[in-house]
Amino acid sequence: DTGVSQNPRHKITKRGQNVTFRCDPISEHNRLYWYRQTLGQGPEFLTYFQNEAQLEKSRLLSDRFSAERPKGSFSTLEIQRTEQGDSAMYLCASSSGFLRRNTEAFFGQGTRLTVV
Amino acid sequence: TQLLEQSPQFLSIQEGENLTVYCNSSSVFSSLQWYRQEPGEGPVLLVTVVTGGEVKKLKRLTFQFGDARKDSSLHITAAQPGDTGLYLCAGGGADGLTFGKGTHLIIQP
Secondary structure (H helix, E strand, C coil): CCCCEEECCEEEECCCCCEEEEEECCCCCCEEEEEEECCCCCCEEEEEEECCEEEECCCCCCCCEEEECCCCCCEEEEECCCCHHHCEEEEEEEECCCHHHCCCCEECCCEEEEEC | CCCCEEECCEEEEECCCCEEEEEECCCCCCCEEEEEECCCCCCEEEEEECCCCCEEEECCEEEEECCCCCEEEEEECCCCHHHCEEEEEEEECCCCEEECCCEEEEEEC
16 A cells, blocks of 8 residues: 555544654655644644655644654654544645645545544 | 635535535635545545646546636536545645635435
8 A cells, every 4th residue: 555544543542641643655755744624624734744844833733732754754743631622633644745836635544533 | 824615515415416516715726626535534636626727527527727726616417425525625835735624515315
């Protein structure tokens, strides 16, 4: 399978715990994006990487959210001290270039987080 | 901030009918993508439109990009239950894709 891979697919955690999600992009893609999607809404942009550099993180939802892409390949998204409002689908996407230059983004299947 | 508005928000029709859903913005996009998403899954790319006035066909689906590259439409002919899903439009930007809220489409057999 050469598509975008995310794991785990589902995560249930207690409020206050930390969680980490992993995304493996399409291997030749140098851009990686994280989105959050709540029920009934479209995906909401969180952050993105060009290789290992995080080029935009101001739209992360709070300082409890952080993302890394240490070697320019896979990426992790961590949420510290989870809250019930963090329950959502977290989506990862990758592309081969700048999206405004008409390249296409491909999404993983997402990680569904439930905070209880 | 670039915003994309999709309409209708919900649509339920009978199998065999035709339908059109719309994606509108006050901003110009260099490209626009349409995705289909099923519950519990990630969005799956259907098509990318780039040129103003461009029309692309994917079997029974016809996508059009407005001349001014601010709007797009998706037309489905002879809808089938398998077309049921959330249809999302997304505009390409410097940082990533800006998504609309989607059209929830239900095709009843």
